[in-house]
Structure formats: C-alpha cells, structure tokens
Amino acid sequence: LIIALTPISQFTIQPIFNTVIPFIYRMILGIFGLTPF
Incomplete structure (x- = not known):
C-alpha cells in the first residue's frame, strides 16, 4: 500500500491495473460463458 501511494509507482x-484487471475479468467471465466474445 505504501509503495502504491507514491507518485512514481502510481x-x-x-x-497495469487498467489493462490486467479487465483482461482477467473477461477471462473469468469467458470461462463461465457469460461473454459474447
């Protein structure tokens, strides 16, 4: 948390979170067949 609050790591x-989290989110939904793609 301390590292994440520093401006440089921000x-x-x-x-990374903006690209990885949606990717993982779509991948999890894709496993359950909830996404059209």
Missing part, C-alpha cells in the same frame, strides 16, 4: 501500477 503512474506505473495504475496502467
């Missing part, structure tokens, strides 16, 4: 971690 710019590096935030884009």
